[in-house]
Amino acid sequence: MNTQASTEVLICGAGAAGLTLAIDLARRGVPQRLIDKLPAPFAGSRGKGIQPRTQEVFEDLGVIDRMVAAGGLYPPQRLHRADGTHADSQEIVLAPPTVQEPYRMPLMVPQFRTEAVLRERLAELGGAVAYGRELTGFVQDADGVTATVAGPDGVETIRCRYLVGGDGGRSFVRRALEIDFPGQTLGVRAIVADLELDGLSRDAWHRFGEGDMNRQISFCPLPRTDLFQLQAPIPLDGDVDLSVAGLQAFIDARWLAGGLTLRGVAWASAYSMNARLADRYRAGRVLLMGDAAHIHPPTGGQGLNTSLQDAYNLGWKLAAVLAGAPDALLDTYEEERRPTAAGMLGLATGLLDKAKTGDMKRGREVHQLDLGYRFSSLALAASADRPETALKPGDRAPDGVLRGAAGRPTRVFDLLAGPHWTLLARTTGPTRLPAPRPGLRIHTVGEDGAFQDPDDALAATYGLAEGDLVLIRPDGYVAAILPVADGARLEAYLAEMGLASAQTPQARAA
Ligand SMILES: Cc1cc2nc3c(=O)[nH]c(=O)nc-3n(C[C@H](O)[C@H](O)[C@H](O)COP(=O)(O)OP(=O)(O)OC[C@H]3O[C@@H](n4cnc5c(N)ncnc54)[C@H](O)[C@@H]3O)c2cc1C
Numbered sequence: 001m002n003t004q005a006s007t008e009v010l011i012c013g014a015g016a017a018g019l020t021l022a023i024d025l026a027r028r029g030v031p032q033r034l035i036d037k038l039p040a041p042f043a044g045s046r047g048k049g050i051q052p053r054t055q056e057v058f059e060d061l062g063v064i065d066r067m068v069a070a071g072g073l074y075p076p077q078r079l080h081r082a083d084g085t086h087a088d089s090q091e092i093v094l095a096p097p098t099v100q101e102p103y104r105m106p107l108m109v110p111q112f113r114t115e116a117v118l119r120e121r122l123a124e125l126g127g128a129v130a131y132g133r134e135l136t137g138f139v140q141d142a143d144g145v146t147a148t149v150a151g152p153d154g155v156e157t158i159r160c161r162y163l164v165g166g167d168g169g170r171s172f173v174r175r176a177l178e179i180d181f182p183g184q185t186l187g188v189r190a191i192v193a194d195l196e197l198d199g200l201s202r203d204a205w206h207r208f209g210e211g212d213m214n215r216q217i218s219f220c221p222l223p224r225t226d227l228f229q230l231q232a233p234i235p236l237d238g239d240v241d242l243s244v245a246g247l248q249a250f251i252d253a254r255w256l257a258g259g260l261t262l263r264g265v266a267w268a269s270a271y272s273m274n275a276r277l278a279d280r281y282r283a284g285r286v287l288l289m290g291d292a293a294h295i296h297p298p299t300g301g302q303g304l305n306t307s308l309q310d311a312y313n314l315g316w317k318l319a320a321v322l323a324g325a326p327d328a329l330l331d332t333y334e335e336e337r338r339p340t341a342a343g344m345l346g347l348a349t350g351l352l353d354k355a356k357t358g359d360m361k362r363g364r365e366v367h368q369l370d371l372g373y374r375f376s377s378l379a380l381a382a383s384a385d386r387p388e389t390a391l392k393p394g395d396r397a398p399d400g401v402l403r404g405a406a407g408r409p410t411r412v413f414d415l416l417a418g419p420h421w422t423l424l425a426r427t428t429g430p431t432r433l434p435a436p437r438p439g440l441r442i443h444t445v446g447e448d449g450a451f452q453d454p455d456d457a458l459a460a461t462y463g464l465a466e467g468d469l470v471l472i473r474p475d476g477y478v479a480a481i482l483p484v485a486d487g488a489r490l491e492a493y494l495a496e497m498g499l500a501s502a503q504t505p506q507a508r509a510a
Contacts, residue, residue, distance in 0.1 A: 051301065302366060426469075
């Protein structure tokens, strides 16, 4: 049977990137379809590190508490020696939260749990994954894309305005577009598997044979499951037996202390590590995100995080363009996310070299809190006479605590949460602010504003002088910091984002 359907955005691939984009579009009311060729949700733990910046994204998407409840913190590393002794160490740098950075420790959540929480959120917003549906072809024209999807009931033709390929490292969409995926094969092959295993405690990530690629093996207890994630490098060539018997023999050959009994294998994979980056992220009305656009070794726990943040960058831009913003806004997706992925490839590959010699430490550089888009055309340059401040347009917007005029403490992240833009105006007297409009929330901060800034802490964090405005993007990055007198520049910028106002600036009541 051949059926026909239409939607605004067709998302191919329901991994972390596809689910995040579907949630972001759903909360903006953008009609979309999310398809995956798998018959049922992916069952493996593979990308299990959730970095602090991704935790902030999860707060905005309304899932942070569920995500924490689904996982746990990284356990200490226990390095076992051949003589049966061991030493514990903490490979992850643990840092307590601050007002500006409420999440500073990576979380450990098996990927199947992360995706389950995201699917639950999508369902709350009225969406769902259509499993068992494979994108097999597409053609685009000036107005949209016509996609062919093979499913259990036959072939479906889906007409959409944009197609997004979040279809993993072997991306069909990328190959159909003939976009090159240059990079290198890193000469490392590994097993990753989720095991039901007896003989190890669950209070540590057990490692053996560190620094020896022929002997290394590690078992990480996956929080809130009874599974361990096995990781081990293996020879580049040859078959790998991933059955219970095969993996038991593999463990016995490497874990010389013995005493480990494998009861079951929930999921297992053998894979070769690559570092590759797509030449382009966009071809007309078709875009790439996640592993479809970049792949890299798992060292540093960056893959899933970077993929998910691709979607978070793309969601608001797609929605804005569909609502009438200039198409050029979509070009800033590649402009911002491709250099970010290039940097992440270098980081993960450098950590892989250290892991080979048993010398890997993971600190702030993997947290993704310092990533931003200062280089982007969306970062509105400060006027020449403005004093230098630490925080600049393009930077991640820090959290802070304000006090509402009604007396309640309010976090900046509470003001940012949701699909809108946010304008914070530091003002203590009457002033002319941009007119209100859909998609923009304006908050006055100052002595007689809607919010007070105790000890001028927010002003210090953001580098705000009296009369300054700070415009924050829907994805939580500073777009502009400028004086209220620069209202015309701000208006022009907002119009480019699809937020033009028919009204004149409003006088704020004193
Ligand atoms: C073996 C392995 C181990 C890993 N370990 C780690 C780790 O330790 N830490 C880490 O951060 N990252 C790790 N990663 C990477 C991490 O899992 C990925 O970065 C992350 O899953 C990327 O998410 P994604 O949504 O872009 O793609 P994926 O999760 O790959 O999802 C793509 C989806 O697209 C679907 N699809 C593909 N083609 C089609 C089609 N034609 N039609 C419909 N659907 C299609 C697939 O079925 C799949 O569900 C690992 C990856 C692998 C493969």
